[in-house]
Amino acid sequence: MNTSNREKLSLNEKIKEHGELIAALASGIIILIAWRLNVAGLETASVIAYLTAFVIGGFAKAKEGIEDTIADKRLNVELLMILAAVGSAIIGYWAEGAILIFIFAVSGALETYAMNKSHREISALMAMQPEEAWLVRDHLEPVKVSIDTLELGDYLLIKPGERVPADGVIVKGTSSIDEAAISGEPIPVSKNIGDEVFAGTVNLNGLITMEMTKPNNETLFQKIIALVQSAQSEKSPSQQFIEKFEGTYVNVVLITVAVMMFLPHFALGWDWTTTFYRAMVLLVVASPCALVASIMPATLAAISNGAKQGILFKGGLHLEHLSVLNVLAVDKTGTLTQGKPVVTDMIVRPDLDEKTTLHALASIEAQSNHPLAQAITRYAREQQVGEFTQPAIEDVPGWGIKATIQQHHYTVGKPEFVGKDEAAQFANHAADRLAQEGKTVIFMKDEQGIAALVALKDTVRQEAKDAVAALKQLGVKVVMLTGDNEKTAHVIAQEAGVDEYVAECLPETKVTYIKQYLASDKFVGMVGDGINDAPALATATTGIAMGEGTDVALETADMVLMKNDLSKIAYAIKLSRKMQRIVKQNIIFSISVIALLIISNFLQVVDLPLGVIGHEGSTILVILNGLRMLRKQD
Template sequence: MSEEHTNGHGTKHAGCEHGHDDTKLPRGFLVGASGALTGAGLVIEWFTPLSSYIATIAFALATIAGGLLVFPAAWKALLGKRLDMNVLMTVAVVGAWLIGEGEEAASVVFLFALSELLESWSAGRARRAIASLLELAPDTADVIQPDGSTKETPVAELKIGSEILVRSGSRVPVDGEVTKGSSAINQAPITGESVPVDKQPGDRVFAGTINGEGSLTVKVTKLANESTLARIIQLVGEAEEQKAPTQRFVDRFAAFYTPATFVVALLIALVPPLMFQQGWDVWTYRALVLLVIACPCALVIATPVSIVSGLTALARRGVLVKGGAYLEAIGKLRALAVDKTGTITQGRPQVVDIVPMDGNSEDEVLAKAASIDAHSEHPIAKAVVAEATKRGVRFMRADAYASKTGRGAEGTIEGHLYFVGNHRMAHELGACTPELESQLHEIEAKGLSLAIIGHRQHSDCKPSVVGIIAIGDTLRPETKEALQLLHESGLEKVVMLSGDNQRTAKAIAAQAGIDEAIGDLLPEDKVERVRELVKRYQYVGMIGDGVNDAPALAIASVGIAMGAIGSDTAIETADMALMKDDLRRVAEAIHLGRRTVRIIQFNVTFALVVKAVFLLLAFTGHASLWMAILADTGATLLVIMNALRLLKVRSDI
């Protein structure tokens, strides 16, 4: 075993380096042969003591078979002037033969090679889970020709602007925009959402997603190697290269641990015989047992396998985490700062309530407001027009439209002059009444914006108020559930940071179930607030859009971008990216992060305890070589299997 272990994605971890690359024989065959010969030797030795030389030959062949997976790697380590686990095992095996313990040497080689084989198989499960992403998108696409026919073309040859046909039940080969047809697309492979999303002309589709019953014509908007799926695969690969804090500690530990083990073993072999006239065979054997027991495979493999499994489990659910350090940080979060617009709320103004006055109906109030607002591009005006259209309210564009900066607008409807404006405009036009003031106070207390619709004084007509339209940025449907899940995940504090006024921020926070709301913040103010949270809670997450909130995201322990499926910038900026606009995924990530941290802590502690117990047994002469390697193998496999449980975590979101 060496200080580097390749995890299958170009990453090397301190751990068990396999020497099987130096032989052309299949690894499984060598392990099987070593095991069979060891077993045969033990049977022969047990039943036919007189034929011990035959057993010795069997043990020697078993040692050679298993040793082909260990000895070459040990030689390479020595040439590189380093002492690693392969050297440790080689010394133990050679030493066992020198003191006449051939069966022990064969057992050590076989069990060690078997543990390496099983470890490789177990770690391969995580590798295959990542590699399965590569199989999501098809290799070819049906490109629509000028005559209307289709031509099967490799996706690598597709050009931006080309139109492709995505048939019913097939996977979308590249990112694009629907130009014809309608269908429901299963986006679970990318976003993790379980419900198919309806797609119409103008909607975006993503490589690797699955088309439903309809047939779609899609215009290519990204090349195959630039698709969202390709970016996810690249990010997951890069994430595994960034070591978690626990893993970095173990790597440093292993670098000093292995040489120290050789020194201690050498002292055990030499000091008792030389200074206390003890038997050379006894203490040499104990030194060899110590070398075998000291192999830290379980310790060094504990973190990387857990991290890979955790990253893969989240990637399957549409949550990208950019490395083990961030996955550990997510598992330790104590506080969370969230942006309001687009995170807690829908991010667009909507009509929340209509209060008719002076004998008018809701539709009459909405019709007059929409007649004037149809001239404006202001977000609130557009929300009013959208609500009128949604309700099927008929209205004509007002004549003589005039915008009043900072107040509202006015126009003529059927010969009468009407206005749509704020409290200030109504007051200036003499339209305020005690009843109006009472209604306005109630609406403003909820943190909502408002539009007063009134009749202006002209000719013989007196000023009056037709009604009030309350407008707000409504909560996302999943927000309340998400906040409940976040609190249940163990967060001590959830704070909303907003550029809106304090009253609006406080009202939205109360609706959502947020602990604290801070409004009237500029981007630099958000940075200061996040810095204060980090100082108080140490591990703090920040959720934003990945662009405007970039400074605050950088200050936080973990910066989280919402809805990154449509934004390459968001993916690049944040430490964790939610491919779907669903705050519940954050709670899920925290739960899995905490579970990953617990598994890492258990694995490291378990490995250290097993080592300590058997080192004590070795020193007192109560552990044999085969017991030592069996303990090491068992501990390693238990650690790996425990980490792989993370891959089986299911999501109900």
């Protein structure tokens, strides 16, 4: 396919995706033209233009309303809006009917666009799953095959830099595995023979062979995808209530209009013209135009306000849920913390110079792409130790590095690699104390023994501490869900000031806890930035993604913090609570006006022009009230 054809296809896809919105905007332009034609005295041309606006703007919603009515075997608001517009036209009020269609078409187009966006994260997840694997059989050369052909018990070769194609256990080799896709933790995990590996994770440096222990459709990665799909298919309580109210409202209005077209003639002695006229007035004044305007302008204004502050909402329903948030669950890595390990402590043997020792250690670590090694080299540059040398090194995957600098031999890595007992006793058992503080400890050994230790930690963001405090002031309980071990989780939780924490969480564990909080607290938010957070983000009432997070987290979430600033969550809650107050004011006002106009119509004290003025006037007032949401919140 050439570039021109690809561009045409892309354009056609965009037109198809945004077709409803394009049609709604086109109908709005035609309405303006029709109004100008009417002002110029060209009534016939004006009516034709209004009819065109009816067809273009109302086609999609009319089709949807008819199809849903047939499928669900019950009437809906789409049909009511179309009938109200037709009723306006029947009694000669073309502009009112066309505007009614336009407002409803715009809101429907925005809803459709948001729904289309919400299904894209599954594609992003699937892209992380390898499609091929190196199959090893009968001591022959590895053969690349499709993962669909793999069977339980197959032996798979995984080269450095490749993704693990299936769940299984290592049977040969050692390596460091980046499990961020599963656990969200930035520090790779050392894997040896007998250790589990998961599909979608990345083999960093060693050549390993694994035995497949689970079918492709039962891998942890596939479970993440299934959890996202399941959570998205569940309707919120608010959505269920709205749908129930919609059906009741439509039935009541249509039944009342049908009765009005006959009963007053026989019961009250009205002539047929008056009876039909009053029924049409009722259909116009009872249309939910003001009710729609009660919510949409305030919601769009709030969304616009949030966007200016770096907060992106994916729809008004999420704003509604945020206003009643009771619990906020947060991921640790990249959310409460920086997401990158930094050096916090360095202890050098008394007979050595600290700067010289750091220079030697950094020269060795500069040869590695391991996140801990990169943190040490960054620290050394900050300490200005000078240009690094290039020692001869031997990388031992999963353990550490052996190096030679000017005939001096060094070993750098975990305690088991440099000598567990010696490492434990170094500097008066400093490693134990540092481990209790949730830090990862790396040792450097020379010919005389342990030369130094370096402690590293993923540090808590200052803005995260402030954000947690602000959320607690708003009455929101903050809970940390992390894949870290108990010690690290406890230290980070204390530093961040969260109310509760849960350690050693896999994606399934996070979803389990989110569901528990949903059962007890009803409205629960989840903040995350990794693929592993996607199921929990989708399960929570409000999923909140960090702007620098993975595409999957961004697509799954209901709200995105573009600047990775947790304090914006408190701002968003204040914004949503104000929006809810305005929406309630608008709904009460619009329903009161509709009720007043309906009663006045029964009493024959309001005619169609006054009914239209009351109906459209109430719509304008609720829109203006909703636009107050554009103001910045304190």
